[in-house]
Amino acid sequence: MPTAFLPIRPDMKATIAEILKRNQLSITESRTKILELFQDTGNALSHSMIEQETGKEFDRVTIYRTLQTFVEKGIIHTIPTADNSVLYALCKEACTQGHHHDNHVHFICDQCNTTYCLDNISTPDIKLPKGFIQTQTDLVVSGICKNCNS
Amino acid sequence: MPTAFLPIRPDMKATIAEILKRNQLSITESRTKILELFQDTGNALSHSMIEQETGKEFDRVTIYRTLQTFVEKGIIHTIPTADNSVLYALCKEACTQGHHHDNHVHFICDQCNTTYCLDNISTPDIKLPKGFIQTQTDLVVSGICKNCNS
DNA sequence: TAATGTTTTGCAACGATGTTGCAAATTCAA
DNA sequence: TTGAATTTGCAACATCGTTGCAAAACATTA
Ligand SMILES: [Mn+2]
Ligand SMILES: [Mn+2]
Ligand SMILES: [Zn+2]
Ligand SMILES: [Zn+2]
Numbered sequence: 001m002p003t004a005f006l007p008i009r010p011d012m013k014a015t016i017a018e019i020l021k022r023n024q025l026s027i028t029e030s031r032t033k034i035l036e037l038f039q040d041t042g043n044a045l046s047h048s049m050i051e052q053e054t055g056k057e058f059d060r061v062t063i064y065r066t067l068q069t070f071v072e073k074g075i076i077h078t079i080p081t082a083d084n085s086v087l088y089a090l091c092k093e094a095c096t097q098g099h100h101h102d103n104h105v106h107f108i109c110d111q112c113n114t115t116y117c118l119d120n121i122s123t124p125d126i127k128l129p130k131g132f133i134q135t136q137t138d139l140v141v142s143g144i145c146k147n148c149n150s
Numbered sequence: 151m152p153t154a155f156l157p158i159r160p161d162m163k164a165t166i167a168e169i170l171k172r173n174q175l176s177i178t179e180s181r182t183k184i185l186e187l188f189q190d191t192g193n194a195l196s197h198s199m200i201e202q203e204t205g206k207e208f209d210r211v212t213i214y215r216t217l218q219t220f221v222e223k224g225i226i227h228t229i230p231t232a233d234n235s236v237l238y239a240l241c242k243e244a245c246t247q248g249h250h251h252d253n254h255v256h257f258i259c260d261q262c263n264t265t266y267c268l269d270n271i272s273t274p275d276i277k278l279p280k281g282f283i284q285t286q287t288d289l290v291v292s293g294i295c296k297n298c299n300s
Numbered sequence: 301t302a303a304t305g306t307t308t309t310g311c312a313a314c315g316a317t318g319t320t321g322c323a324a325a326t327t328c329a330a
Numbered sequence: 331t332t333g334a335a336t337t338t339g340c341a342a343c344a345t346c347g348t349t350g351c352a353a354a355a356c357a358t359t360a
Pocket of ligand 3: 110111112113114144146147
């Protein structure tokens with residue numbers, strides 16, 4: 001329990017609880033654990049990675065529903081991948097209920113398979129042919145990440 | 151049958167047969183029909199669209215294997231989508247066995263769901279953080295296409 | 301803290317998607 | 331035309347994702 005002597009690093013549980021409260025979600029074990037996972041790894045996670053990490057703690061269906069809820073609330077966003085698997089990552093910008101603003105580039109390492117949100121690289125403006133109207137841009141770069149690079 | 155009097159539009163069947171031959175693939179009914187479909191629609195197709203179009207002519211598995219083969223040979227390429235469904239489209243550039251060069255932007259219409267290859271819009275160069283090496287870039291824009299636009 | 305209404309979870313069952321092994325059919329080349 | 335090689339269809343299976351419903355957990359109020 002945090003006291004007046006250890007206030008420097010805020011209690012993780014509390015922070016997670018705040019995120020859930022702010023989004024009007026009940027604080028449950030599965031939601032807390034899954035949010036924790038995202039915070040701890042920092043990178044993108046797939047449903048199956050989460051399933052592996054949490055073992056038999058929760059049902060598959062609960063994980064699906066938790067991820068759906070988080071996406072709807074703007075807590076996490078999905079990442080399209082070249083091999084068409086579904087990835088999720090924490091939203092760092094001010095995303096809200098049904099209104100995402102994750103217009104950043106994603107990077108997938110071909111070697112270690114880690115997916116990074118390049119939060120400070122925005123997706124470029126594309127000049128489309130006449131008559132086409134753009135509402136969303138997804139840009140995914142793949143290659144070798146800085147950890148795997150020699 | 152084309153004669154000397156109708157040489158302007160080359161026989162489609164012949165062209166398709168040539169594509170298959172050039173790639174050392176036997177000319178079979180399913181391959182011919184599926185290639186025809188891509189040529190006729192012009193846009194991207196999913197496995198299920200092809201299954202619907204061809205009805206019960208071929209087995210599901212045959213369609214999967216045909217698409218795989220075409221991708222390997224560089225006849226078609228896959229398109230990553232935001233909702234993580236798999237789309238395929240004809241390669242128009244000089245793609246060869248295991249070596250694709252489809253570095254163009256894709257556009258998906260939110261309304262009619264048509265997916266376009268914007269062949270003359272190249273994917274932009276992205277300046278990555280130190281240590282990251284880029285080998286591939288996928289850029290998908292979604293919005294309203296010129297047909298659905300007013 | 302205890303009771304109560306609301307939300308979330310686990311389970312079972314299901315549909316869609318994609319893969320593999322193998323025998324039969326088709327294609328190709330001699 | 332024949333025989334070898336390739337391709338196909340079928341069956342069986344694995345993975346992924348969804349839904350309905352009863353039980354459990356959670357939030358709220360007293
Ligand atoms: Mn991201
Ligand atoms: Mn394309
Ligand atoms: Zn890596
Ligand atoms: Zn359209």
